[in-house]
Amino acid sequence: xxxxxxxxxxxxxxxxxxxxxxxxxxxxxxxxxxxxxxxxxxxxxxxxxxxxxxxxxxxxxxxxxxxxxxxxxxxxxxxxxxxxxxxxxxxxxxxxxxxxxxxxxxxxxxxxxxxxxxxxxxxxxxxxxxxxxxxxxxxxxxxxxxxxxxxxxxxxxxxxxxxxxxxxxxxxxxxxxxxxxxxxxxxxxxxxxxxxxxxxxxxxxxxxxxxxxxxxxxxxxxxxxxxxxxxxxxxxxxxxxxxxxxxxxxxxxxxxxxxxxxxxxxxxxxxxxxxxxxxxxxxxxxxxxxxxxxxxxxxxxxxxxxxxxxxxxxxxxxxxxxxxxxxxxxxxxxxxxxxxxxxxxxxxxxxxxxxxxxxxxxxxxxxxxxxxxxxxxxxxxxxxxxxxxxxxxxxxxxxxxxxxxxxxxxxxxxxxxxxxxxxxxxxxxxxxxxxxxxxxxxxxxxxxxxxxxxxxxxxxxxxxxxxxxxxxxxxxxxxxxxxxxxxxxxxxxxxxxxxxxxxxxxxxxxxxxxxxxxxxxxxxxxxxxxxxxxxxxxxxxxx
Numbered sequence: 001x002x003x004x005x006x007x008x009x010x011x012x013x014x015x016x017x018x019x020x021x022x023x024x025x026x027x028x029x030x031x032x033x034x035x036x037x038x039x040x041x042x043x044x045x046x047x048x049x050x051x052x053x054x055x056x057x058x059x060x061x062x063x064x065x066x067x068x069x070x071x072x073x074x075x076x077x078x079x080x081x082x083x084x085x086x087x088x089x090x091x092x093x094x095x096x097x098x099x100x101x102x103x104x105x106x107x108x109x110x111x112x113x114x115x116x117x118x119x120x121x122x123x124x125x126x127x128x129x130x131x132x133x134x135x136x137x138x139x140x141x142x143x144x145x146x147x148x149x150x151x152x153x154x155x156x157x158x159x160x161x162x163x164x165x166x167x168x169x170x171x172x173x174x175x176x177x178x179x180x181x182x183x184x185x186x187x188x189x190x191x192x193x194x195x196x197x198x199x200x201x202x203x204x205x206x207x208x209x210x211x212x213x214x215x216x217x218x219x220x221x222x223x224x225x226x227x228x229x230x231x232x233x234x235x236x237x238x239x240x241x242x243x244x245x246x247x248x249x250x251x252x253x254x255x256x257x258x259x260x261x262x263x264x265x266x267x268x269x270x271x272x273x274x275x276x277x278x279x280x281x282x283x284x285x286x287x288x289x290x291x292x293x294x295x296x297x298x299x300x301x302x303x304x305x306x307x308x309x310x311x312x313x314x315x316x317x318x319x320x321x322x323x324x325x326x327x328x329x330x331x332x333x334x335x336x337x338x339x340x341x342x343x344x345x346x347x348x349x350x351x352x353x354x355x356x357x358x359x360x361x362x363x364x365x366x367x368x369x370x371x372x373x374x375x376x377x378x379x380x381x382x383x384x385x386x387x388x389x390x391x392x393x394x395x396x397x398x399x400x401x402x403x404x405x406x407x408x409x410x411x412x413x414x415x416x417x418x419x420x421x422x423x424x425x426x427x428x429x430x431x432x433x434x435x436x437x438x439x440x441x442x443x444x445x446x447x448x449x450x451x452x453x454x455x456x457x458x459x460x461x462x463x464x465x466x467x468x469x470x471x472x473x474x475x476x477x478x479x480x481x482x483x484x485x486x487x488x489x490x491x492x493x494x495x496x497x498x499x500x501x502x503x504x505x506x507x508x509x510x511x512x513x514x515x516x517x518x519x520x521x522x523x524x525x526x527x528x529x530x531x532x533x534x535x536x537x538x539x540x541x542x543x
Contacts, residue, residue: 028207031169035211038159038173039180039218042152046184046219047226049129049148056087056137057304066307068139072300080139080300081293087138088289091131091342092282101281103128103343105146106199106392107438109153109178113171113200114444115457119161125154132343135285139303141292141333142344145185149345152181152219153200168540172208175200179212180219182401187227189220191401198394199435205540235314235406238378240414245374249414252361252379253421256386259357260350260426263331264391264434267346270335281341288340295333301326302333306352310384313355314406316362316376323360327353346434350388351405358383378414381406385415386422393433395423454533455492460485463529464508466519474517476507484509485521491530498523 023029054064060083061071072080095101104124112120132147156177160170175196183192193216197204274284296302301309301322309326312318318326334349362379381402389398399419403412426433432440444456464487467474476482483497485508497506508519 027165027169028210030163031165031172031211032214034159034163034173035176035215036218038152038156038177039215040222042155042177042180042215043184043219043222045129045151045155046148046181047223049133049144049151050185050227052130052133053137053144056134060086060138066305068304068306069301069308069312072296072303077297080296080303081290084139084289084293084296084303085286086289087134087140088285088287088340088342090134090138091285094127094131094134095285095341096280096282098123098127100124100127100131102341103131103147104150104154105345105438106149107435108150109174109200110435111439111442111444112153112157113174114439120150120154120157122154122158125151128343135337135342135344136304138289139292139296140289140337140342140344141302141304141306141330141349142337142342143346143348143350144305144344145182145347146345147343148181148185149178152177167536168208171201171540172211175208176212176215179216183216184219184223186401186405187220187223187229188401188404189216191397191404192216192219194397194400195394198397199392203540234311235377235381236375238375238381238411240378240411241374246414246417248361248365248369249382249418250421252358252382253386253418254425255361256354256357256383256418256422257390257425257429259327259353260387260390260422261429263334263350263353263387264430264437266331266335267338267434268437270339274339274341284340285342288336288342291336291340292333295329299326299329302330305348306330307348310352310355313359313380314377314384316359316380318356318359320360320363323356323363327356327360330356347388347392350391351384351402354384354387355380356383357387378411381411382415382418386418389419390422390426391434393423393426393435395419454530454537455495456490458491458529458533459487460489460491460494460508460521461487462491463525464519464521465525467517474507476509476515476517482507484514484517486511487518491526494521494526495523495530498526 051064057068058064060079061068061075063071104120105128108120128147129151132142132144136142136144153174154177156173157170160173165173178200179192179196181192182195183189186192193209193212196212196216197208201208279287292302309318313323330349330352334346337344338346359376359380361383362374362376365379366376385399385402388402389395392398399415402415476484483501483506485494485497485506487508488511494506498504504523506521507517508521510516510518
């Protein structure tokens with residue numbers, strides 16, 4: 001017995017040591033430390049971003065707060081019209097002078113994660129933040145989450161790539177920057193963690209969870225120290241009147257899905273029209289500003305992020321006809337804003353549209369079943385989550401974010417049901433989220449599985465065999481019909497050429513000289529490389 005007790009420390013050590021060795025060998029202590037640095041840095045950047053929006057807003061509204069509608073009602077109509085136009089002129093000048101076609105957003109971050117942790121350009125991240133601060137401060141109808149997420153991911157990407165870390169580490173730090181950005185911008189730490197996993201990483205690996213939580217916590221703490229602990233919206237303590245209302249909640253999910261689909265189609269249609277109109281880049285935001293300003297003269301409710309109007313819907317302070325009109329006006333204003341190359345995102349407009357939809361639905365339900373229906377404000381909260389979750393394709397993080405933004409945790413069952421139905425119908429009709437539509441426009445089909453993104457992310461240069469430095473130079477004849485590859489060609493193109501020409505080996509030619517062979521690509525090696533990449537992706541998602 002005594003000998004058995006003596007062996008216990010050795011047995012326990014044998015259990016613990018492999019885990020500790022794995023923890024240390026994979027560099028996780030370093031990742032934890034870097035995530036803290038990234039979280040704090042991104043949190044401060046998010047604070048500066050919000051303050052920059054307020055400073056631009058102060059120039060014409062006289063306030064830096066979210067009370068945009070109240071301030072707009074106290075100034076002359078021509079200021080409401082001219083502010084987006086002036087903002088568009090500044091945005092157009094910035095895009096033209098800095099040779100940028102658009103601002104960055106969530107889709108760019110997802111693309112960077114999918115493309116083997118491709119680095120995000122620091123200059124583009126700063127430019128996107130500046131352009132968006134001018135845009136939203138001048139009254140453009142959009143959200144602030146897209147560019148702040150892009151900014152946070154950019155800062156994380158710079159740190160991750162300069163440290164020359166493995167791909168999974170870079171992707172984890174990318175998601176950590178996103179989590180801190182969302183948490184600091186919306187005061188929603190749990191939703192920030194879930195958003196980074198659900199939208200950016202698209203998995204819930206254990207070793208990514210802790211760094212993301214550390215970064216989210218750091219960003220939230222800094223934000224609360226600066227802006228205090230208040231949530232974005234202040235709502236009464238709503239209660240569900242009757243469990244017989246759940247069919248109405250399900251029907252609200254259906255209606256919210258229709259609004260979400262129509263909103264996305266309006267964004268897509270406006271972008272399509274803008275791409276096919278021949279105009280200098282610097283003029284596009286000016287013309288877009290004129291259109292948004294013209295709408296805002298009659299409905300100043302559409303200006304900026306729109307949190308004050310959303311809050312009014314949550315308090316049941318808007319009449320039915322105005323709620324219905326604002327659904328159309330905000331959708332059009334946001335579509336024009338983004339199509340004309342103003343900076344901004346779609347999450348806040350989605351919350352806005354959801355609140356208007358839910359509020360209108362609640363008023364109608366209350367008139368039909370006055371003794372059974374809950375407050376219109378309760379339906380507005382449910383609509384917020386339903387439309388936003390369907391548009392961005394993140395039902396879990398959106399549900400939690402609505403909880404954190406409103407403090408309405410008692411509505412959890414109704415909110416989950418409404419969001420799930422809206423998300424499911426949106427997937428059935430639209431097939432994907434707005435972010436995935438943006439990626440598909442660039443030829444990246446994330447939702448089809450990792451094999452599609454990997455074949456487009458990996459390059460021939462990653463698996464080719466270079467010629468020895470002292471080898472005889474090889475040049476292909478001009479009339480040689482042999483297909484050739486370039487180092488920058490994708491793995492997908494290489495595999496297609498191997499298959500279509502029935503060959504197992506292809507020459508890789510210099511980028512500048514299409515006939516000079518610099519190496520060879522072997523089919524077996526390409527397939528082996530592809531299989532290893534798939535295995536690595538699976539390990540990353542489950543470890």
